[in-house]
Amino acid sequence: MAKDPFYYQLDQDYRGTRVRVHTADFTYEGWCRMFHYDQHAVLLYDVERDDAEEVGPVTISEPETIERIEAGGPIREIRVDAIRPSPYNAREYDDPDHKTFVKQTRERGHLLTFPAVRPLSDGEYETVGGHKRMEAARRAGLDDLPVRVLDLDDWEAARRFVDEHIPVQGASERNMYGQEGIDHALAQLREKWSDKRLRELTPLKPYLEEKLASTRHEAVRQGYAGSHALR
Numbered sequence: 514m515a516k517d518p519f520y521y522q523l524d525q526d527y528r529g530t531r532v533r534v535h536t537a538d539f540t541y542e543g544w545c546r547m548f549h550y551d552q553h554a555v556l557l558y559d560v561e562r563d564d565a566e567e568v569g570p571v572t573i574s575e576p577e578t579i580e581r582i583e584a585g586g587p588i589r590e591i592r593v594d595a596i597r598p599s600p601y602n603a604r605e606y607d608d609p610d611h612k613t614f615v616k617q618t619r620e621r622g623h624l625l626t627f628p629a630v631r632p633l634s635d636g637e638y639e640t641v642g643g644h645k646r647m648e649a650a651r652r653a654g655l656d657d658l659p660v661r662v663l664d665l666d667d668w669e670a671a672r673r674f675v676d677e678h679i680p681v682q683g684a685s686e687r688n689m690y691g692q693e694g695i696d697h698a699l700a701q702l703r704e705k706w707s708d709k710r711l712r713e714l715t716p717l718k719p720y721l722e723e724k725l726a727s728t729r730h731e732a733v734r735q736g737y738a739g740s741h742a743l744r
Contacts, residue, residue: 527581529588529659532557535578539563541571544588544627545579546659555579558659559626569625588627590657593650596630596638600705601674603690603697604644606652611645619653628658631665638662641670642677668710671702675714682719695720 527545534541534555543560554574562568618624628643628650640647641663650658665673678698680689690698699720702711708725712718 527555527579530581533580533582534573534576536573536576541568541573542582543571544659546570570623587662588659589662590659591630591638591662593647593655593658595636596628596640596647596658596660597633598640598644598647599670599674601671601678601698601701602640602644603694604648606645606648611649614645615649615652618649618655622655624650624658627661629661629663631663631670639670641665641673667705671706672714674698675702675717679714679716679720681716699724 528547530545532543532545532555534543534557540563541557541560542562543557546556546558548555549572554572555576556570556572558570560568560571624646626643626646628646629641630638631641633639638660642661647658675698678690679695699717702717708721711721
């Protein structure tokens with residue numbers, strides 16, 4: 514049920530949740546960052562509008578109604594220095610575009626969308642989506658950062674990483690890893706998981722088979738026995 518947005522308690526009710534906000538002209542869906550009580554306005558991040566326009570962060574003044582909607586994980590503010598990168602991450606951050614992104618983040622004082630993290634057993638967090646954004650926040654000197662917290666175990670995090678970073682073989686997909694990044698991620702994944710288990714990750718399987726074939730070929734060339742054995 515939609516609620517009257519001009520009530521002080523709404524900030525506590527909706528901050529950090531996915532909401533739908535209705536105005537006279539549009540309906541917006543996004544993550545509620547905060548309410549400005551005195552301005553009767555709500556600040557949303559990662560926003561979509563009902564005319565299919567993606568509008569990024571937006572402050573909506575005098576909304577008519579607001580309601581909470583289902584979303585994939587709560588938003589929390591976490592200290593940047595408590596968030597570590599994925600062990601499979603191979604991103605580099607010294608290109609001019611990323612330096613510009615860092616500068617823009619420093620000037621804004623926040624990111625436009627929320628990275629995704631998962632809690633670890635030592636009380637810290639691991640990035641599972643948005644490494645470039647996390648590094649921009651770190652280099653921009655941000656202390657705290659709103660992030661989407663997902664409850665993922667080690668295998669679920671590995672699967673998500675592969676799905677979001679390893680392209681289908683032969684395809685050139687924007688923001689996916691090139692061969693060097695794939696090689697790095699595969700090496701790190703094989704440190705943690707058996708080849709048999711990694712074959713379950715469909716995008717990764719062809720690269721894994723190529724690596725195994727290359728290893729077998731080199732072992733045979735060197736005359737090693739048992740070169741066909743797999744973990």
